[in-house]
Amino acid sequence: MTIRPLLDASRPTLSYELFPPRTPAAQEQLADTMKLLAATQPDFMSITYGASGSTRGTSRGVVHSLALAHTIPPLAHLTCVDQSRAELIEVIEGYLEDGVRDFLALRGDPPKGQTDWRPHPDGLLYASELVALLREVGAAHGVDVCIGVTAFPAQHAMERWRQQGLDVLKAKQEEGADFAITQVFYEVEQYAALVRDARAQGIGLPIVPEVMPLVSARRAHRAAELTGVPTPAELVAALEAAEDDECALGAGVRHAAELSHDLLDAGAPGIHIITFNRHEAALALVDALGLEHPGA
Numbered sequence: 001m002t003i004r005p006l007l008d009a010s011r012p013t014l015s016y017e018l019f020p021p022r023t024p025a026a027q028e029q030l031a032d033t034m035k036l037l038a039a040t041q042p043d044f045m046s047i048t049y050g051a052s053g054s055t056r057g058t059s060r061g062v063v064h065s066l067a068l069a070h071t072i073p074p075l076a077h078l079t080c081v082d083q084s085r086a087e088l089i090e091v092i093e094g095y096l097e098d099g100v101r102d103f104l105a106l107r108g109d110p111p112k113g114q115t116d117w118r119p120h121p122d123g124l125l126y127a128s129e130l131v132a133l134l135r136e137v138g139a140a141h142g143v144d145v146c147i148g149v150t151a152f153p154a155q156h157a158m159e160r161w162r163q164q165g166l167d168v169l170k171a172k173q174e175e176g177a178d179f180a181i182t183q184v185f186y187e188v189e190q191y192a193a194l195v196r197d198a199r200a201q202g203i204g205l206p207i208v209p210e211v212m213p214l215v216s217a218r219r220a221h222r223a224a225e226l227t228g229v230p231t232p233a234e235l236v237a238a239l240e241a242a243e244d245d246e247c248a249l250g251a252g253v254r255h256a257a258e259l260s261h262d263l264l265d266a267g268a269p270g271i272h273i274i275t276f277n278r279h280e281a282a283l284a285l286v287d288a289l290g291l292e293h294p295g296a
Contacts, residue, residue, distance in 0.1 A: 002146035003073060003102045004178045006043045007206040013043040013270030014291040015075070017210070018277055020047065020059045029277060034065070036279040038072055040292045043270070046075035046104060046181070060091075063100055075148060076100050079108025080130055084122035088130070092137045096145075104148040104181065105130040105172070128168070131175040151180040151207050153190035154229045156197070165194075170203050179206045181272050184227045186235075188262040195267070209263045212274040213256040213281035214239065215249045253281055257288040264289075 006013050016037050021027040037045065047062045059077070066074040076095050078088070095103070107127040124130050131147050138145035149172040155161045169180065185191060191209050198207070214220045217239040220231040235255045242248035260271050271291065275282045286292055 001073070002144070002178075003044050003075065003148070004146045007179055007208070007269045012264055012268065012291065013208065014040065014286065015042050015208070015270065015272045016045045016282060017272060017274045018045055018047050018062060020049075020062055021277070026277070030062070031065075033275065033277050033279045034062075037275065037282060040283070040286050042072060044073040044075050044102060046272070047077060049077035049079055049106075049108075060094060060098070063095065063098065073102055074100060075102045075104050077104045077106060078130060078134070079106045080120075080124040080127065081108035082120055082123070084120050085124065085133065086122070088124070088133060089137055092134060093141070096138070096141055096143055101143065102146045102148070103134055104150070105134060105177070106150055126168075126171070128171040128175045128177075131172050131177050135176040146178050147176060148179050148181055149177045149205075151182050151194060151198075151205075153182050153185040153187075153194045153209075154227075155183075156194040157187075157190045162197070166197060166201050166203065169198060169205070170201060173203055173205055177205060179208065181208045182210045184210060184212050184223065184229050184274075186229070186232050186259060188259060188266055191263060191268065192266050206269045208270050208272050209260075209268050210272045210274060211256050211260050211263075211285070213252045213285050215245070215252040215281050217248075219276075249281055249284065253284045253288060256281075256285050260285065260289055 018030065018034070021030045045066055047059050049059050063074040063076050066072050078091065105127050124133065127149055131149065134145055134147050151169055152165055156165050182191065195207055212223060214223060214231065214235065217236060220236050220239055224231045238251040239248050242251055263271065271289065273282050273285060
């Protein structure tokens with residue numbers, strides 16, 4: 001089964017985002033985290049993909065482990081960054097050989113040290129082109145793939161980017177995307193406005209909100225730097241005022257749980273949790289939401 005029908009179910013989906021480990025210690029920590037997260041019976045887990053293919057091998061290893069060891073559908077991230085069309089086809093075919101059927105197609109960010117976006121001379125320019133390539137390769141191998149893409153509620157809230165973002169999302173749908181996962185945001189109305197405007201323009205993709213439990217002021221500031229989305233001042237203040245790590249974790253989870261409850265009440269088809277390859281905040285959030293799927 002692919003992710004596609006899961007998003008049509010009557011209950012909200014639960015999913016997590018992981019990233020490939022860079023050290024043996026991080027790899028051991030990730031293995032423990034995956035085991036604990038798997039016990040909640042999530043609908044899928046996504047595995048990020050470093051800029052310029054920097055984590056290509058380790059990303060595939062994590063995907064393979066999920067598919068075999070935990071029998072949880074892995075959502076493999078793919079980017080257009082610094083890869084030719086032929087290289088992308090090779091990566092896609094490798095995943096198909098491993099039994100992967102679900103992909104998240106991204107344009108990707110420029111590699112470190114490169115300030116502007118430049119496609120590979122023989123590569124792809126847009127995420128919509130990657131969606132089309134995934135459809136093409138899947139069809140060539142007789143495989144029905146499921147393709148996710150990204151959506152941007154915080155960017156949608158800025159009028160100058162609103163229509164461009166909708167046009168990009170519609171192009172992804174027209175090339176064969178099945179669903180979308182948002183980038184980070186903190187206001188439920190931003191999500192509701194994106195969904196409302198998308199539907200008005202014929203974009204029917206299920207849009208799964210991404211939620212990031214922040215458990216330290218340092219991480220909150222770093223998240224704002226990386227995403228360009230300001231962390232709410234009240235959350236930063238609560239994290240800075242926390243007496244210890246446990247109190248900070250509680251503050252971060254409470255904020256994420258309130259946002260998640262509001263999103264589900266607004267009709268979100270599920271919650272996608274950024275884990276930072278740690279289980280504590282993710283499991284606390286799942287518990288607060290009652291999203292665990294035992295025996296699913």
